[in-house]
Amino acid sequence: MFAVRTWVRGTWFVPVVSGILILASFAVERLAGGAWNAALGPKWWVDAGEHAHGSGHVFTFANALMLAAAIVAGYGIVVKAVRAVLVKFISIDLLVSIAAIGATVIGNFWEAAAVTFLFAVGHALESGTMNRTRSALAALVAVAPDTAVVLRDGDQIEVPAHQVRMGEIVLVKNGAKVPVDGQVVAGAGAIDEASITGESIPVEKTKSDHVFAGTISRSGLLQVLATGIGADTTLARIIHRVEEAQDAKARTQAFIDRFSKWYTPAVMVLALAAGLLTGDIVLALTLLVIGCPGALVISIPVAIVAGIGRSARNGILIKGGEYLETSAKISAVAVDKTGTLTEGRPVLTDIVVLAPALARTDVLRWAAAAEAGSEHPLARPILDTAREEGVAPEGIPGVVTPVVGKGIAADVDGTQVLVGNAPLLTQYGITDDAGSAAVADELAADGKTPMIVAVGGTVIGVIGVADTIREDAPEMIRRLHAAGVEQVVMLTGDTRRVAEAIGRTVGIDEIQASLLPEDKLDAVARLQREGHTVAMVGDGVNDAPALATADIGVAMGAAGSAVAVETADIALMGDDLLKLPEAIRLAKRTVSVMRQNIVIALATVALLLVGVFGGGVTMALGMLVHEGSVLVVILNAMRLLRQT
Incomplete structure (x- = not known):
């Protein structure tokens, strides 16, 4: 019974019922012939137009089923449209509602049913595929541990993970999820930290090492002192950050939203003008349907959700759509020496x-x-x-x-x-x-x-x-150049001779040495004045002014820093230098998909307009193509979720 109630409340209930009524209408018309119509009794007349499957002005039982299909699919659409109007917003739902009601009034019950049914199907598919693009976030939520084994009064007690208290000793056995953030106080083992850092190779943990909630023990037995529980764990902060980032709007999306605010009323005015000038009500209603900016509206957010979700799965947290767009334009990267190009353990x-x-x-x-x-x-x-x-x-x-x-x-x-x-x-x-x-x-x-x-x-x-130079530092520089970064600049407080020796080894383009924190800020500002979009990679302490001035501030090894997770424009959860060029490359791919989606959406509307005025595009066909374009932009964005 619960399953039935869940399905009825789901996104597919309305389109399925509406679709069944449409099929029933076709069946009645085709198989039962006039017998069912005769049973209806007196015939209802309409003013103009055609009934479901042919010419004439008779309201038949088949038409009644078609009208019921339109009502089932269109009721929710009309409700949303009215609510939007009450808050002085002209939505896509209003265009579809007017078109469907108008088609009903002139007797085009098939068109009314087809338009509302296809719109409902499109909404259900859109919801499903949008949820798919959020799969990275769902995966993060799924790794959250449910239970924990704690030591209390010398006994091992299994409790819900959220009931672990700060300072308690938690046992992490082979195959178990780590339920808390904490420090190993005894034991040894290998921990799979892919859910946090994106790295699939397990990391050996011994006494004094830190572990994170949601990671998985692959061997050994660890006793962990709980230092972060519930919402205070790194995993919880990552989930919160990704949720906020996926909902944050990019500059392009904000522009599209403003454009749609004026575009939708413009479509209504165009449809009204066309109807008055030609006297063709069907043409006016068709223009309302094909002018829906659905694909345009969804084109940007679906790409942002997919791009940010994909990066989160790889241990790269991007603060939001605006920062994703900016990252795609990065042309200069400024890096600190100690702890970035070097191991940070002199x-x-x-x-x-x-x-x-x-x-x-x-x-x-x-x-x-x-x-x-x-x-x-x-x-x-x-x-x-x-x-x-x-x-x-x-x-x-x-x-x-x-x-x-x-x-x-x-x-x-x-x-x-x-x-x-x-x-x-x-x-x-x-x-x-x-x-x-x-x-x-x-x-x-x-x-x-x-x-x-x-x-x-x-x-x-x-x-x-x-300080030992990181093995992957030269490869990072090479990949940054391959990703379109023109200049990689070392900013260090160390002496020029030391900086030059390291710079030559890793392939740095420009070296600035013996810098104070304020000098690093000036160096970043100079790069910006030269026309560069600058990313600054630093430790967030000595480099704080430069990080704040840069277009994109990047924190490395952020898994152990709550501040970095919350404040950095890009937080690289692991200590892997190669994540930086990967982040830039993914940002460029996402922005490319955003542009492709905008072209697809606008081209679809333009072609439909040509088809309407040239003849051959009906309301039903227009809605079918419109919903098809919505799915195309979503599927295009979902390519970002694939491993490259």
């Missing part, structure tokens, strides 16, 4: 001693003592090496003064320690008698970041730190 590679009385460990100890109070990413490899070699500092220095773009100055047990570049020495009035600048240049030429160490006003050595 290691200490060189310690050059310049003070004859000191040893290698002395230089390392002083540098580590100063860096203990620094938040700079390059402080970590120095401290890690000092710990490994047994000279790690105890506590933190008394005063640490960061000098933007130059390094740090620290007070270590009453002694001034500087760690930074040559301009830092100049600022503090220290003479480079030991030749540290030349050593720093040598290290920089090898792609290493040099840091000069000065203690008590004397240079004692130079430390070299290097």
Whole structure:
């Protein structure tokens, strides 16, 4: 019984019933002949036109069935049209309603039934195919876990996923979905993160690693500390983001909406003028039907929904239709070096001693003592090496003064320690008698970041730190160029020698080094002044001004950052550089489909108009072609869902 009620309320109930009545009308007319008509009793006359299947002015039983079909299919259309008029909006439903009612009044019951039936079928097909284009979102919702196994008082208890409490330990067994965002506290296993990052290869997880709700365990047993539950999980944020993005309008769509607002009344005026000038009511009603801008109205949103859905399935979140269109125009990409072109995990590679009385460990100890109070990413490899070699500092220095773009100055047990570049020495009035600048240049030429160490006003050595270049960085540059990007620019706060060494390796077009955050902003603005549509890839902290200024701000590895998921114009959920050219390529494909759909919609209306005035296009045929064009633009957009 429930299934029957569901079907009755579904989109196909009305067209099916209407279609049955139309077939019944044909059957009565063809098989029963005049017997059924005689049974009807007195004949009802109409003013003009033809009845369902031939000439004449008699209202027959077959016509009654055809009229019933028109009423069944047209009732909902008329209701929608009236509601739209009440809010001062002239909708497509109004055009169809007027055409169907007019056809009924002049006795063209077949035309009335055909127009409303085809419109209802088109609406049902449109709903079904639109749902298909949202399949990526449906797939995301489907991966949401239903249950979780938690440890409570030493016992394993299965509870609904939404009932897991923050801070609880959740068990993730082989084959199970991870029910929460959390941190592994014990165990090891492989997790399939395709639903979040788009990567199909499982990722090994051990203690301290992060896992995400909706991912699937492929091996092992993990104990996970819940840090994000329910709506606070990365998966929930992605679903919310994709929902908003698929409903957001592109600039082209906004234009089409404004165009349709004036186009639909214009069709009504044209139909009225044609009817008055020719005295042909059927011509006027036919113009109403074939002038419906249905395909035009649906052409843009269906492409946006499909494009954004396809990108989400690949671990690429695009903020909305406007950003999708802008991404298709990207001609310059600005990238930060650290963490984008490089792994973002620098290691200490060189310690050059310049003070004859000191040893290698002395230089390392002083540098580590100063860096203990620094938040700079390059402080970590120095401290890690000092710990490994047994000279790690105890506590933190008394005063640490960061000098933007130059390094740090620290007070270590009453002694001034500087760690930074040559301009830092100049600022503090220290003479480079030991030749540290030349050593720093040598290290920089090898792609290493040099840091000069000065203690008590004397240079004692130079430390070299290097960050490994990502294996896929050169391929990303190549694919960006293949996707139509003219310039790939490196914007980095590192020295020019280091930047040039890395730039040569990966194939960067332009290098801008030794930049402060505001300098990166200026660099992006300059590219825009040169006529480029600029995408900026950065970490969202030091690069925040440049990201905000760029036409498209791109966040990489956004799965672990709620802020990035919500705010970035494009959020690459994984840490895969190749997702960036993929996003641009998909944006270009989507915009191309949007343009194709607009051409299909306008060409269909133009050809139908020619057919109407040239003869041969009836209301029923016009509606059939109109609904066909709607399906064509939807099916064209659905090509975006296919893997390429």
